[in-house]
Amino acid sequence: MSTATQPYLVFDEITKTYPGVQALRGVSFGVEKGTVHALMGENGAGKSTLLKALSGAHQPTTGCLLIDGHAHVFASTSAAMAAGVAVIYQELHLVPEMTVAENIYLGHLPQRGGIVDRTRLNELAAIQLRRLGEDIDPACKLARLPIGQRQMVEIAKALTRGAKVIAFDEPTSSLSAREIEKLFTVIRDLRREGCAILYVTHRMEEVFRLCDACTVLRDGAHVRTHPSLQTITPDVLVKDMVGRDITDVYGYQPRAHGPVALHVSGLAGPGVLSPASFTIARGEILGLFGLVGAGRTELLKLLFGATPATEGSIQVHDVPVKVQSPADAIRAGIVYCTEDRKKEGIVPIRSVLENCNLSARRKHVSLGGVINETWERKNALTQTTALAVKTPSLDQLIKHLSGGNQQKVILGRWLSEDVKVLMLDEPTRGIDVGAKSEIYKLMFKLAAEGMAVLVVSSDLPEVLGLADRVLVMRQGRLADEFSRADAAPERVLAAALPIDTAAA
Amino acid sequence: MTASSVPASSPKFGGAAALLDRAGMLLILALLVVVCSFTVPNFASPNNAESVLLQVSTVGIVATTMLFCLASGNFDLSVGTLIPAGGVLCALVLKDTGNLVLAIGAALGFGALVGLINGVVVAKCKINPLITTLSTMMMVKGVAFVFADGKSIGIANDAILNLANAAFPIFHNARGGVLFQITAPVWICFALFFLFGFLLNRTIFGRNTLAIGGNEEAARLAGIPVDRVKITIFVLQGAIAALAGVLLASRMGIGDPKTAQGIELSIISACVLGGVSLTGGVGRMSYVIAGVFIMGIVENAMNLLSIDSFYQYIVRGAILLSAVLFDRFRTRR
Numbered sequence: 001m002s003t004a005t006q007p008y009l010v011f012d013e014i015t016k017t018y019p020g021v022q023a024l025r026g027v028s029f030g031v032e033k034g035t036v037h038a039l040m041g042e043n044g045a046g047k048s049t050l051l052k053a054l055s056g057a058h059q060p061t062t063g064c065l066l067i068d069g070h071a072h073v074f075a076s077t078s079a080a081m082a083a084g085v086a087v088i089y090q091e092l093h094l095v096p097e098m099t100v101a102e103n104i105y106l107g108h109l110p111q112r113g114g115i116v117d118r119t120r121l122n123e124l125a126a127i128q129l130r131r132l133g134e135d136i137d138p139a140c141k142l143a144r145l146p147i148g149q150r151q152m153v154e155i156a157k158a159l160t161r162g163a164k165v166i167a168f169d170e171p172t173s174s175l176s177a178r179e180i181e182k183l184f185t186v187i188r189d190l191r192r193e194g195c196a197i198l199y200v201t202h203r204m205e206e207v208f209r210l211c212d213a214c215t216v217l218r219d220g221a222h223v224r225t226h227p228s229l230q231t232i233t234p235d236v237l238v239k240d241m242v243g244r245d246i247t248d249v250y251g252y253q254p255r256a257h258g259p260v261a262l263h264v265s266g267l268a269g270p271g272v273l274s275p276a277s278f279t280i281a282r283g284e285i286l287g288l289f290g291l292v293g294a295g296r297t298e299l300l301k302l303l304f305g306a307t308p309a310t311e312g313s314i315q316v317h318d319v320p321v322k323v324q325s326p327a328d329a330i331r332a333g334i335v336y337c338t339e340d341r342k343k344e345g346i347v348p349i350r351s352v353l354e355n356c357n358l359s360a361r362r363k364h365v366s367l368g369g370v371i372n373e374t375w376e377r378k379n380a381l382t383q384t385t386a387l388a389v390k391t392p393s394l395d396q397l398i399k400h401l402s403g404g405n406q407q408k409v410i411l412g413r414w415l416s417e418d419v420k421v422l423m424l425d426e427p428t429r430g431i432d433v434g435a436k437s438e439i440y441k442l443m444f445k446l447a448a449e450g451m452a453v454l455v456v457s458s459d460l461p462e463v464l465g466l467a468d469r470v471l472v473m474r475q476g477r478l479a480d481e482f483s484r485a486d487a488a489p490e491r492v493l494a495a496a497l498p499i500d501t502a503a504a
Numbered sequence: 505m506t507a508s509s510v511p512a513s514s515p516k517f518g519g520a521a522a523l524l525d526r527a528g529m530l531l532i533l534a535l536l537v538v539v540c541s542f543t544v545p546n547f548a549s550p551n552n553a554e555s556v557l558l559q560v561s562t563v564g565i566v567a568t569t570m571l572f573c574l575a576s577g578n579f580d581l582s583v584g585t586l587i588p589a590g591g592v593l594c595a596l597v598l599k600d601t602g603n604l605v606l607a608i609g610a611a612l613g614f615g616a617l618v619g620l621i622n623g624v625v626v627a628k629c630k631i632n633p634l635i636t637t638l639s640t641m642m643m644v645k646g647v648a649f650v651f652a653d654g655k656s657i658g659i660a661n662d663a664i665l666n667l668a669n670a671a672f673p674i675f676h677n678a679r680g681g682v683l684f685q686i687t688a689p690v691w692i693c694f695a696l697f698f699l700f701g702f703l704l705n706r707t708i709f710g711r712n713t714l715a716i717g718g719n720e721e722a723a724r725l726a727g728i729p730v731d732r733v734k735i736t737i738f739v740l741q742g743a744i745a746a747l748a749g750v751l752l753a754s755r756m757g758i759g760d761p762k763t764a765q766g767i768e769l770s771i772i773s774a775c776v777l778g779g780v781s782l783t784g785g786v787g788r789m790s791y792v793i794a795g796v797f798i799m800g801i802v803e804n805a806m807n808l809l810s811i812d813s814f815y816q817y818i819v820r821g822a823i824l825l826s827a828v829l830f831d832r833f834r835t836r837r
Contacts, residue, residue, distance in 0.1 A: 304725070306724070306725055325727075325729070326724060326725050326726070326727045327727040327728075327729060329727075330727040331727075336725065338722075338725055343719070343721055343722070344719075344721045344722050344725050345722055345725070346719065346722055347714075347715050347718035347719040347722050347723065347785065348718065348719060349718045349781075349785045349786060350714060350715065350718050350785065354711065354714075354715070358711075358715055358722075358723070358726040358728070359726045359727050359728075361708060361711070362708055362727075365707075365708055368707065369707040369708040369709055370706050370707050371706055371707060371708060371711060373706075413726065
């Protein structure tokens with residue numbers, strides 16, 4: 001498909017310097033017309049910065065973009081759009097309270113004498129949506145669409161502006177398996193129509209299924225561009241990304257299990273439709289697998305008291321505990337690392353110190369609730385050192401840390417408590433390969449010390465690589481259980497698939 | 505990947521930058537005082553200093569708890585009518601019973617009750633604090649007028665008048681008149697600055713307040729009793745507003761339901777001027793002190809320069825807007 005001439009989109013020696021950080025160091029590579037080009041790298045490798053230069057959100061310090069041979073430095077996102085560039089971010093830039101059609105044509109609504117021509121608007125939008133194989137009512141409010149369809153709306157929006165260069169930033173991170181299939185079909189269509197597509201992802205499997213070429217960044221520098229993925233293996237890309245071999249990502253070793261740490265019987269509540277009963281032993285890692293929306297997070301939130309359970313009981317180390325709020329759960333030794341770090345984990349505008357001590361500080365106060373600053377600083381230092389958190393200081397605002405480091409601070413917050421049951425909800429989502437393996441190691445270490453670990457992940461290999469035993473949830477119910485030996489990927493996945501749509 | 509780097513203190517944010525962040529507005533305040541001393545006639549006199557201190561004390565007292573309200577991501581307009589209502593209630597009870605403790609207790613109790621209603625509605629019923637406190641503001645206004653029967657109520661009790669005018673230290677001029685003194689409302693204001701500054705910085709209650717303002721859901725999932733903290737903040741806010749009302753009434757010698765109109769906006773703008781974030785999570789007592797005094801001094805200077813009050817509004821609004829624009833510019837860089 002590629003031609004001998006210059007690629008359609010070329011990054012030419014792009015550098016970007018922020019105060020104190022060299023985010024990009026002379027990145028150069030090309031994306032051919034009619035190809036899907038993967039962009040990979042650990043968090044902090046410079047992928048987002050590169051996308052920002054492409055979208056016009058930020059300007060490179062030096063270097064420029066070539067589109068169809070013409071040099072550009074986009075001063076704004078509208079300049080990039082005018083040149084036919086669209087970047088589709090993880091967090092979609094849509095207005096939930098407006099209709100689908102309005103969102104697609106936002107900024108250039110069809111009008112007649114200053115009045116929006118609604119009939120034409122809806123007609124045009126319907127045509128765009130049909131082109132993407134979507135049967136969505138254009139007059140429907142965006143907020144009523146599931147996330148997968150919203151992404152289609154974003155793509156339609158890009159297409160109406162005549163985008164010839166489309167960049168996707170981890171588009172599948174919150175999609176279901178079926179939505180992913182649909183998205184891939186659309187991306188393949190776009191490729192056939194001659195778009196140059198840049199596809200940022202952490203998921204190796206997607207690269208090999210979807211992409212034609214792949215570029216790897218590391219520490220802001222261009223490592224390598226593979227013009228074809230025919231002859232290379234995932235190991236090669238991982239090596240490019242981390243600069244070393246990762247032979248066994250998980251490093252699982254069997255452990256001895258102690259007596260039961262957590263005994264759950266008949267727990268039900270919002271999102272968990274039929275009562276769930278299970279146990280976890282001390283030193284055991286229990287994996288909880290299921291598709292998005294199967295009720296995994298909801299089950300953890302019931303256990304943590306974040307949503308009230310309607311029935312059921314919980315025992316921790318053989319002592320019945322009443323969990324009606326997160327505070328109750330924490331006191332009983334059950335802690336929970338949330339799936340959505342940004343929304344439910346960190347307090348972004350407070351320091352690492354503050355975020356680390358948010359919970360455990362209550363145990364170290366003097367009369368009248370006066371906090372013990374010496375203890376807090378010492379504890380935060382201990383935790384961040386033990387977890388190898390990379391931060392310039394404890395007083396750094398946590399929002400300036402990378403995702404992996406934020407996750408470690410949250411872990412530090414919980415490890416400051418007397419934890420008996422550690423619940424982790426998608427602990428490695430959006431985290432780079434290096435930090436991932438550190439978190440895996442930590443989980444094994446904590447389990448070896450006798451902690452019971454309950455881990456939820458959408459990444460099947462991850463669940464199978466970590467867990468001693470796997471529970472599967474399906475449509476709000478605990479559907480199946482596998483020992484590590486029995487947990488073949490196909491069997492676990494089959495148990496997770498919805499029954500009524502499994503044929504589809 | 506394995507190297508950890510957590511120095512105990514920051515190399516990047518240490519020294520000047522951190523100091524500027526903590527004290528930036530205090531420096532501007534100091535500058536303002538110096539400039540006014542040289543350019544505004546009669547500004548740098550002991551008498552004027554006394555009157556500035558007394559003038560800002562009402563806003564200052566209520567701003568201490570407003571800081572908590574804003575820092576937790578909330579908002580309280582009802583203080584605007586709680587101040588006159590507290591004064592009226594105190595004056596009424598004094599008139600009927602002559603019991604000072606009972607009078608002050610009734611006013612503070614009423615303030616705390618209104619705060620409790622605000623807090624429960626905001627925290628438990630999840631109603632927007634702006635709407636909630638706008639409603640209670642109107643209701644409290646009505647209550648004050650009903651109690652006072654639309655009139656102002658004179659205070660004849662010597663004990664409370666003496667309390668409000670108690671002063672230390674007192675400097676006399678050559679003719680034996682008072683040159684400069686710091687009266688009780690000012691001392692109470694300073695004490696509250698210190699008390700609530702300590703609460704915010706050094707206690708669980710204060711740190712939880714900031715965490716809730718920074719990310720309520722994360723705070724809840726970290727085991728923080730979010731609702732309880734919010735309700736406590738509103739109760740404190742109500743009681744402190746009523747206290748400010750009692751002090752104001754005793755200073756004036758009347759409980760007047762029509763006094764202090766629009767003061768809620770002065771209080772909130774003083775906080776915001778100092779750098780307290782309206783969206784929550786960011787706030788320090790030094791910000792509030794700076795904001796309260798900058799507003800007070802600008803107003804005082806304009807009065808001394810005999811600037812028409814119509815123009816004063818324009819200037820005060822412009823100052824507030826430039827302060828928030830400056831803040832945005834500073835945090836963006």
